[in-house]
Amino acid sequence: MSLDDRKLEVLRAIVEDYVETQEPVGSKALVDRHKLGVSPATVRNDMAVLEEEGYIRQPHTSAGRVPTDLGYRLFVDRLTRIKPLSPAERRAIERFMVGAVDLDDVVHRTVRLLAQLTRQVAVVQYPSLSRSSVRHLELVPISTTRLMLVMITDTGRVEQRLVEMPGPVHDGDVWDLRRRVNEKLSGQRLADTPPLVQRLVDECDDPERRVTMACLASVLLETLVERSEERLALAGTANLTRGGVLDFQGTLRPVLEALEEEVILLKLIGDLEPRTTRVRIGDENEIDNLRSASVVSSGYGPGTTIVGGLGVLGPTRMDYPGTIATVRAVARYVGDLLAQN
Amino acid sequence: MSLDDRKLEVLRAIVEDYVETQEPVGSKALVDRHKLGVSPATVRNDMAVLEEEGYIRQPHTSAGRVPTDLGYRLFVDRLTRIKPLSPAERRAIERFMVGAVDLDDVVHRTVRLLAQLTRQVAVVQYPSLSRSSVRHLELVPISTTRLMLVMITDTGRVEQRLVEMPGPVHDGDVWDLRRRVNEKLSGQRLADTPPLVQRLVDECDDPERRVTMACLASVLLETLVERSEERLALAGTANLTRGGVLDFQGTLRPVLEALEEEVILLKLIGDLEPRTTRVRIGDENEIDNLRSASVVSSGYGPGTTIVGGLGVLGPTRMDYPGTIATVRAVARYVGDLLAQN
DNA sequence: ACTGGCACTCTATTAGCGGGAGTGCCAGAG
DNA sequence: CTCTGGCACTCCCGCTAATAGAGTGCCAGT
Numbered sequence: 001m002s003l004d005d006r007k008l009e010v011l012r013a014i015v016e017d018y019v020e021t022q023e024p025v026g027s028k029a030l031v032d033r034h035k036l037g038v039s040p041a042t043v044r045n046d047m048a049v050l051e052e053e054g055y056i057r058q059p060h061t062s063a064g065r066v067p068t069d070l071g072y073r074l075f076v077d078r079l080t081r082i083k084p085l086s087p088a089e090r091r092a093i094e095r096f097m098v099g100a101v102d103l104d105d106v107v108h109r110t111v112r113l114l115a116q117l118t119r120q121v122a123v124v125q126y127p128s129l130s131r132s133s134v135r136h137l138e139l140v141p142i143s144t145t146r147l148m149l150v151m152i153t154d155t156g157r158v159e160q161r162l163v164e165m166p167g168p169v170h171d172g173d174v175w176d177l178r179r180r181v182n183e184k185l186s187g188q189r190l191a192d193t194p195p196l197v198q199r200l201v202d203e204c205d206d207p208e209r210r211v212t213m214a215c216l217a218s219v220l221l222e223t224l225v226e227r228s229e230e231r232l233a234l235a236g237t238a239n240l241t242r243g244g245v246l247d248f249q250g251t252l253r254p255v256l257e258a259l260e261e262e263v264i265l266l267k268l269i270g271d272l273e274p275r276t277t278r279v280r281i282g283d284e285n286e287i288d289n290l291r292s293a294s295v296v297s298s299g300y301g302p303g304t305t306i307v308g309g310l311g312v313l314g315p316t317r318m319d320y321p322g323t324i325a326t327v328r329a330v331a332r333y334v335g336d337l338l339a340q341n
Numbered sequence: 342m343s344l345d346d347r348k349l350e351v352l353r354a355i356v357e358d359y360v361e362t363q364e365p366v367g368s369k370a371l372v373d374r375h376k377l378g379v380s381p382a383t384v385r386n387d388m389a390v391l392e393e394e395g396y397i398r399q400p401h402t403s404a405g406r407v408p409t410d411l412g413y414r415l416f417v418d419r420l421t422r423i424k425p426l427s428p429a430e431r432r433a434i435e436r437f438m439v440g441a442v443d444l445d446d447v448v449h450r451t452v453r454l455l456a457q458l459t460r461q462v463a464v465v466q467y468p469s470l471s472r473s474s475v476r477h478l479e480l481v482p483i484s485t486t487r488l489m490l491v492m493i494t495d496t497g498r499v500e501q502r503l504v505e506m507p508g509p510v511h512d513g514d515v516w517d518l519r520r521r522v523n524e525k526l527s528g529q530r531l532a533d534t535p536p537l538v539q540r541l542v543d544e545c546d547d548p549e550r551r552v553t554m555a556c557l558a559s560v561l562l563e564t565l566v567e568r569s570e571e572r573l574a575l576a577g578t579a580n581l582t583r584g585g586v587l588d589f590q591g592t593l594r595p596v597l598e599a600l601e602e603e604v605i606l607l608k609l610i611g612d613l614e615p616r617t618t619r620v621r622i623g624d625e626n627e628i629d630n631l632r633s634a635s636v637v638s639s640g641y642g643p644g645t646t647i648v649g650g651l652g653v654l655g656p657t658r659m660d661y662p663g664t665i666a667t668v669r670a671v672a673r674y675v676g677d678l679l680a681q682n
Numbered sequence: 683a684c685t686g687g688c689a690c691t692c693t694a695t696t697a698g699c700g701g702g703a704g705t706g707c708c709a710g711a712g
Numbered sequence: 713c714t715c716t717g718g719c720a721c722t723c724c725c726g727c728t729a730a731t732a733g734a735g736t737g738c739c740a741g742t
Binding site: 702 | 725729
C-alpha cells in the first residue's frame with residue numbers, strides 16, 4: 001500500500017511537532033496545530049497505517065506517536081524543502097570566518113561556527129592528505145644525524161616528522177637530498193607518490209647516498225600515506241546536553257565515547273559525494289554507540305572537488321531542514337575560501 | 342580549637358569512604374569499616390566538631406556526612422601519603438609512550454594515557470612557545486607574493502604562517518631573508534625575540550628590502566608571541582559520565598562548556614611551579630562552571646624547567662592520592678622524553 | 683573522656699488512587 | 713469508499729499517605 005498525500009502530510013506534521021516539543025504527538029493536538037482539514041478520527045486512521053508501515057510508533061499503548069528512523073528518512077527524502085539561510089546566518093558566517101590566517105585557523109573557526117549555528121556537535125576534517133598535492137618538502141638539520149622533514153601541501157597543511165639518520169649527514173648532503181626530493185615529488189598528488197619515492201632510492205648510484213635516501217624514503221612514505229593521514233577538529237560537545245538527558249536514551253556516555261574515536265568520526269563524515277549533503281539517521285550510522293544520533297555531513301573543497309568532510313551530529317530528533325541548509329552553506333563557504341589560496 | 346589526631350583520622354575515613362561509595366557516610370558505618378577503637382557516639386561528637394569547623398557537612402538533617410572542599414583540602418594537605426605507582430601502571434606508561442615519533446604524537450599519547458590511567462578528563466598543554474627557543478626558521482615560496490613561514494622550536498613544535506608580501510620577491514630575496522632571520526633569531530628564546538625582530542628591520546639599508554622585511558617581521562611577531570601561543574589536547578570526556586550524573590550536581594553542561602574554552606583550560610593547568618603537583622579543589626578553581634570539579638596538574642619539561650603543563654579534571658569526590666601519583670609520574674616521564682631530544 | 687540508650691527528624695520508597703490524554707473500533711453520513 | 717462523531721478502554725503521570733530506615737543530638741552513667 002502506498003501512502004497518499006494526506007498521510008505524508010500527517011507524517012510531516014508529526015515530525016515537525018515532535019522535533020519541536022520533544023513529546024509524543026496525538027491526533028487531537030495535530031489537527032489543532034496544523035490545518036489538515038479533517039477530523040482527529042481520520043488522522044488516527046492514517047496514523048494506524050503509518051505505524052503499520054513502520055514510519056511512526058507508540059512509546060506505550062495509548063500515548064501519542066513518535067517518528068521512527070524510517071519516518072525521519074522519509075521526511076528527509078521526500079518532505080523536506082531546504083530552507084534558505086536567513087540573512088542573519090549568512091552574515092554570521094561572514095563575520096566568523098573573515099580574517100582567518102591559516103589552515104588551522106580556518107578549520108577551528110569552521111568547527112566552532114558549525115557548532116554554534118546548528119547548536120549541535122560539529123566535526124571538521126582537515127583537508128585529506130591523500131587528496132592533496134605536495135607543494136614543497138623541506139629538510140632542516142636538527143643535529144648531525146637528525147633531520148626534520150616538513151611537508152607543505154597545496155591545501156595548506158603542514159606535516160612534520162623527525163628523521164633519524166643512520167650516520168652523520170653534511171650540509172651538502174641535505175642540499176642534495178632536498179633538491180632531489182622536491183624535483184621528484186613537488187606538484188604530485190600524495191596518492192601517487194609511493195612509486196616515485198621508490199624510484200628516488202633506485203636512482204641513487206652512490207651506495208652511501210642510497211642508504212641515506214632509503215632512510216628518508218621510509219619516513220617519507222609513512223608521512224605521506226600511513227600516519228596521521230587524517231586530522232579532525234571537534235566542537236560543541238556541550239550541546240549534547242540540550243534537551244536534558246532525554247535524547248540519547250539516558251546517557252551521553254556512549255556518544256562521548258564515540259566522539260573520542262577518530263576512526264569513528266572519520267567513518268561518519270567520510271566517503272562523501274561532491275555537491276551533496278548526506279544525512280545518516282540513527283541506525284544508518286552502523287555504530288552501536290550512535291543508535292540515537294543522526295549525522296548531517298558534506299564534503300568541501302575548491303570547486304566540485306572534495307578535499308575533506310565536515311558535519312554535525314545530534315539527536316535523531318533534530319531540525320533536519322535547518323541543519324542540512326547550514327551544513328551545506330558552511331561547506332560551500334569553506335570550499336570557496338580554500339579556492340582563493 | 343585545633344583538631345586532635347582522632348578527629349583527623351575520622352576525617353580521613355569519611356573522605357575515603359565517601360570517595361568510594363559516593364554516599365553520605367554515617368557514624369555507625371564508619372566504625373564498622375575502620376578500626377577506630379571508639380564507639381559511634383564518640384565519632385558523632387567528633388563529627389559535630391568537624392562540621393562546626395567547616396570540613397564536612399550534612400546534605401540534610403539526619404543524613405550522613407559529606408566532605409566539603411575545605412575537608413578535601415585538609416585531606417590532601419595533611420592526610421595523604423602519595424601511593425607509589427603500581428608496577429602495572431609503570432609498565433602501562435612505558436608501553437603507551439614507546440614509539441612516539443614526534444611532538445604531536447607524544448602529546449596525543451600522553452593525554453590519552455592520562456585519561457585512561459586516572460579514568461578522568463585529561464588535558465595536556467603543548468610546550469609553551471614563550472618558554473621555547475627558535476631552532477630554525479624556514480621560508481618557502483608559495484607564489485611570487487606569498488611565503489610560507491615555518492618555525493621549528495627546540496621543543497619540537499612546528500608553527501606555520503602564510504605571509505602576504507607587498508610585492509613580488511625573487512628567490513635571491515628569499516635566500517637573503519632566510520639567512521638574516523636565522524642568524525638573528527636561531528637559538529633565541531621566543532620571549533626575547535621581539536626587540537631582535539625590530540632590529541632586523543632597522544638593519545635593512547635598501548628601502549625596498551626594508552618594506553619586505555617589515556612585512557615579514559609583523560607576521561613573525563604575531564607568530565612568535567601573539568597567536569596560538571598555546572595549544573592543547575584533551576581526552577577522556579566520556580569519563581565525566583562515570584558515577585551517573587551524581588557528580589557535577591545534575592548536569593555535565595557547565596563542565597563541558599568550560600572544557601571547550603581554551604582560555605579556561607589554560608588557567609587550570611597554567612602557572613605551575615617546578616617539581617610540584619598542584620591540586621585545586623572545587624571553588625579554588627575560581628570558575629563558576631567548575632564549582633564541583635577538582636583539577637590535579639603538574640608542569641613538565643626537561644630537568645627542573647617547565648615548558649608546559651598537564652593535568653586531569655574530575656569530580657571533587659576523586660581519588661586524590663592515586664590521581665596525584667599518576668599525574669606526577671606521567672609529567673616526569675614526559676619531561677624525560679623531551680630531554681632526550 | 684567515652685559509651686549506651688533513646689527520642690526525634692528527615693528521606694526515600696511504596697502503594698493506592700484519580701485525572702487525562704490518546705487510542706481503536708464501530709456505526710452512520712456524505 | 714471515505715470521513716466523522718461517539719464511546720469504551722488502556723495506560724501513564726502526578727498526587728497523597730503511610731512506612732521503614734538511617735542517622736543524628738543529647739543525656740545520664742561509667
